[in-house]
Amino acid sequence: MNNTVFIRSKISIFTISLVRLLSLLPFILVGIYLNTFKINNINLFAFLKPLTYAFVGLIIGVLVNLIFTKKNKKDKLSDILFSSFHIEYGVILGCLMSPSVSLITFSITLLILFIISKLIDIKINVMALSFIIIYLITKYTTSFNLVERIATSDKDYLIGNITGSLLSTGFISYLIALFILRVNSSSKTDISIYASITFAILTLIASFFTNESFYELVFINSYLFIFLYVASDSISSSYTLKGVKVYGILIGIITFSLMLITPILAPFIAILITSLFSTVIDKLSNKFLKKKLT
Amino acid sequence: MNNNLEVVQANNIKIDNKINTFYNPDNIYIPLYKGMKLNKDKDLNVLKNELLLKGSDFNIYSPISGVIKKIDDDIYINNKPIKAIVIENDFKEEVKKKKYATKYIDDLEPSKVLELMNKYNILDIPLNPIAKTLVISGIEVDPFERNNTFIINNYSAKILETIDALINIFHFEKTYFCITNNNSEVVYNLTSNIGTYPNIKLKVLDNSYPLGLESVLVSKLLTKKELKWKYNYLTCEDLLNIYRILKKDNPISEKLITVGGNCIDESKVIAVKYGTKISDIIKNNIEITNDKYLVVENGLIAGKVLSELNNIVTRNTRSIFLNTKDTRKEKKCINCGLCMFKCPVGLNPKLIKDGKGDKSKCIHCGACTYVCPSLINFKKYLGDKDE
Structure with missing residues (x-):
């Protein structure tokens, strides 16, 4: 065998991002319906606002990629625009934003953080870090409640009948998106699954000891969405077959532990911490589990 | 999760079931392996299926009838030079003695x-x-x-x-x-x-x-x-x-090889004689549509570029492709883990690329290089199986 390459698969950052962005459609479509049409007192701005964050996030991602990518004549437009995952990060963060967040705060903070992430090569979850910073800026500069959750029954959580951002759309949308990602052999869906299951088991146990509803603990604050899209970021997460499972379980455990202290930031802090140790998790889980088997 | 690796581009390759043959090259080249003795003298006729070379492990029979001309040392197998007996084809396909077929x-x-x-x-x-x-x-x-x-x-x-x-x-x-x-x-x-x-x-x-x-x-x-x-x-x-x-009860004198690639008009399977030069096959059987090709032997994913067209067809030759190479630049690894996930023997090509993993079990299938979204060429790090 020699070193020349003649044929390659069609998988690229563009195709990976495209699948992830398309899998957001169930969330976006159901979110628009439940958060706008079903609510009384809507106007056009209120209808478009949740979608605007996703669109602004997309534009910022495109801008950052265009500025920082070295362009060759042979490169296609999709290769330049999707030279990194920043478009995906921008759209997902847009979906995570509550309509209470100032659009200007969101745009400027995101742009600065994306530029810094391009300049400094640190293996860290950019989405988690960006959300934490935007949340803290918004919390300490405004007096709004960032998330409003109104649910009338447990069923509402399953179908996402709660107000908030676009992603407040529940378990069914999560399952559809998970199916789309799994079928397209997205290798990091194991992280989402293990994080979700670990978190669900811990909250189920907790719900027996507290008066809290299991559905409220699991589905509030869109933890499942965050596990599905933010935790499974390709660059910052573990990549080995055993590592992704351990990575997901750790995220589930840390999220549960932080949930009572800071319910909104819990999953993001959990993801940020585990992303810092993703290489170590890969190394140790493969070493330890290999020894156990032998 | 499904770790099957489907090479989608290959699904569009259709071949005609018509039997294409190239039995009439001007010369056939029989490799003179070390320790082998020529059973015939130069300038003597040789018949098809006649024993030509005797070795300790195996014998070589002539795939054609003709005249032994000389010993050529500008012949290659897997890009390695080898001496070969040149038999000039008389195009008669004469055999020593016709044998009756076994019924059952x-x-x-x-x-x-x-x-x-x-x-x-x-x-x-x-x-x-x-x-x-x-x-x-x-x-x-x-x-x-x-x-x-x-x-x-x-x-x-x-x-x-x-x-x-x-x-x-x-x-x-x-x-x-x-x-x-x-x-x-x-x-x-x-x-x-x-x-x-x-x-x-x-x-x-x-x-x-x-x-x-x-x-x-x-x-x-x-x-x-x-x-x-x-x-x-x-x-x-x-x-x-x-x-x-x-x-x-006759030796096998021919080999089926696939001829394909993005620099020829259509893929086909051709039956050729053992010892046929690759250059003769290309000259007589292929319509070239793009001159900027490399000749690849035995597969586009794990095959070897032939540096010399004086390579000959042997028992191990399965295919030749005339293909342009992928010239796109490698990008930074995105940590997707697909190389590891699609590896049939469970190796970690990313770790091997970083100089830490064990590459001894690599079967050199090229799946990791094929599937990488960042266009990383892992073949450089996995070593040449011929070495």
């Missing part, structure tokens, strides 16, 4: 079958008569090749007859004929004929690369018990050759 090959004694296989050096690994399992691979080693497809579409009756004969002669307990589900013609051809052979189990597997490699197919197909009992592994081409030697 399953009437042959096991010792006779093994003797013939050994005499004509049919298999790299001799058939193990005490193994309990027989695995037949109808799966292409490289997804762009079509040798097995061609053989199944044109010779399925002969192949099945041979398998049945081998089962009866050697009493194999289990026989699996493996094909993939992406070629409906092959599936149809076999399913319509295999009913009369209840001893042969047809296994239609998901189209995945590199299922055509013995180690990968066998590990997927056989249980630990079956592996322990030992198995025999044959390809469709092996079966066709076995059929021919059992029927006629």
Whole structure:
């Protein structure tokens, strides 16, 4: 065998991002319906606002990629625009934003953080870090409640009948998106699954000891969405077959532990911490589990 | 999660079932391996199927009739120079003595079958008569090749007859004929004929690369018990050759090779004589559409670039491709883990690239390089299997 390459698969950052962005459609479509049409007192701005964050996030991602990518004549437009995952990060963060967040705060903070992430090569979850910073800026500069959750029954959580951002759309949308990602052999869906299951088991146990509803603990604050899209970021997460499972379980455990202290930031802090140790998790889980088997 | 690797680009390659032949090159080149003695003098006539070279392990027979001209040292096998006997073709295909065909090959004694296989050096690994399992691979080693497809579409009756004969002669307990589900013609051809052979189990597997490699197919197909009992592994081409030697007690003088690539008009399977120069095949059988090609032997994914067109066709030649190379630049690793996930032997190419992993078990299938979204060429780090 020699070193020349003649044929390659069609998988690229563009195709990976495209699948992830398309899998957001169930969330976006159901979110628009439940958060706008079903609510009384809507106007056009209120209808478009949740979608605007996703669109602004997309534009910022495109801008950052265009500025920082070295362009060759042979490169296609999709290769330049999707030279990194920043478009995906921008759209997902847009979906995570509550309509209470100032659009200007969101745009400027995101742009600065994306530029810094391009300049400094640190293996860290950019989405988690960006959300934490935007949340803290918004919390300490405004007096709004960032998330409003109104649910009338447990069923509402399953179908996402709660107000908030676009992603407040529940378990069914999560399952559809998970199916789309799994079928397209997205290798990091194991992280989402293990994080979700670990978190669900811990909250189920907790719900027996507290008066809290299991559905409220699991589905509030869109933890499942965050596990599905933010935790499974390709660059910052573990990549080995055993590592992704351990990575997901750790995220589930840390999220549960932080949930009572800071319910909104819990999953993001959990993801940020585990992303810092993703290489170590890969190394140790493969070493330890290999020894156990032998 | 599905770790099958489907080479989508190969699904569009269609070949004609017409039998293309190139039996009339001007010269044939017979490699003069170390320790081999020439059985004939120079300038003497040689007949087809006549014993030409005697060695300690195997003999070489002439694939054509003609005149021994000289010994040429500008001949290559796998890009390595070798001395070769040049036989000038007289285009008569004269044989020493015509032999009558054996009517029923399953009437042959096991010792006779093994003797013939050994005499004509049919298999790299001799058939193990005490193994309990027989695995037949109808799966292409490289997804762009079509040798097995061609053989199944044109010779399925002969192949099945041979398998049945081998089962009866050697009493194999289990026989699996493996094909993939992406070629409906092959599936149809076999399913319509295999009913009369209840001893042969047809296994239609998901189209995945590199299922055509013995180690990968066998590990997927056989249980630990079956592996322990030992198995025999044959390809469709092996079966066709076995059929021919059992029927006629003559050496095999020709080889089926797939000719393809993005620099020629259409892919095809051609029957050529052993010892034909690659340059002769290209000159006489291929319409080139793009001059900026490299000649690749034995697959587009794991094949080798031929630095010299004076390479000759040997038993190990399966295909030649005239293809442009991928010139896109490597990007930074995105940590997706696909290289590891799609590796059939469970290696970690990313770790090997960083100089930390163990590459000793690599089977050099090229799947990691094929699948990488960042266009990283892992072949550089995994080493050349010829070294």
